[in-house]
Amino acid sequence: MAEISFPLPDLGEGLIEATVLEWLVAPGDQVERNQPLVEVETTKSAVELPSPQAGKVVRIHGGPGDKINVGEPLIVFEVPDNTAGIVGTVPKEEAPKRRVRLSAVLDED
């Protein structure tokens, strides 16, 4: 397993920090990509940050009211080694499903 840290991104143009309002996930949670992680407030607005990736939450940084600087760690995920860092979703191997059936009279000439 690999740990991947996600730093607080710049949420506007040139914002330097944000204040944590409420965490929507907790350590131990399995999160999906784009799932809301945390609500933070900047000098411009309050926003929910979507998860940049799927993984298990290992650590979160800052409690409600705490200020976090842009670029400092916000959350750390644990992901399997073979999917660490990927963009997108590992496809599931599913049994083939069909609705179409073939019908043909094959003349074997």
Next chain:
Amino acid sequence: MSDVLLESEPSMDNRSPRHGVEQLSMQQALNLALDEVLAENSKALIFGEDCGRLGGVFRVTDGLRAKYGNGRVFDTPLAESGILGMAVGLAMAGFHPIPEVQFDGFAYPAINQIVCQIARMNYRSRGILPMPITLRVPSFGGIRAPEHHGESLEALFAHVPGLKVASPSNPHEAYHLLKYAATRPDPVIFMEPKSRYWQKGEVHFDSADATSPPDGSSPGGGSPTGAKVMREGRHLTLVAWGAMVARCLQVAGLAAEDGIDIEVLDLRWLKPIDEAALEASVRKTRRAVVVHEAPLTSGLGAEVAQLITRSCFDTLKAPVERVTGFDVPYPSGDLEDEYIPNIDRILFGIQRVLEYRRG
């Protein structure tokens, strides 16, 4: 056409330092192939965005920087034109670059280097400056990634004289095709189907000929230089490459339930195309459907259809059918499911061919 066919090297089957059979994912098989290429060829270099410290966003170069050092496996700036421009210079200086473009959609900024330099330098220099470059391009869709992270560029690359284009369909093919490509004197665009990176399969190290299609059917023949029959059949040939091969093997399994015996031909090399294999298969089955993810219009399916028609016109029972993506920008996210040919669309294509009657 024969003068541009890939040269067959019977001896290369024994080149692998490994023996026997291992169960590997495609990313592991590719990693192993790169590891062996670096070990065997001190001029081989791997570079690209996140290829070094991170080991690649798909982990294909994982551990190689630690093993071979930052001088041979290294990260580059986010500048695809620069990555490929550097590959040109390194190749001119005698190196064997194996650059990576992180996603196929990122290849567009590098098209000038690929088309105007890599593809032409050998020709321009009258053979003095060959370009032994293997460009790895994680390709096609299937992982619900954002825009620019899923494309299907094979027709674009195949259209450029001077480039060769390959795409593996399973871990065994990935290992042998990459090792082969990385030892060629010519530039090869190596299109790795990113949706197949994680599926495991048997890699037979002792023979590039052996294979184990994901549906467990019998191994086909062939060498790493041409197309390969992945499943034998009598009634119709499905021609595919990359990720679509596994889907066509699923379709063949379902068609068998309906009494239709389908042959699946994995093209493997999209430039040059193995015309003899197409002819041999379709002369037997007398029907053909080409399947690809790329849009229909001017896709490689048209090229395949013409090659089949030319060699098998007198025996064909129906016009060659194409089942492809739509003529729209490659969609991102969940829309992929509507775009990429699915099992039902392929079955419909097969049914159209089966129903066709002359006159």
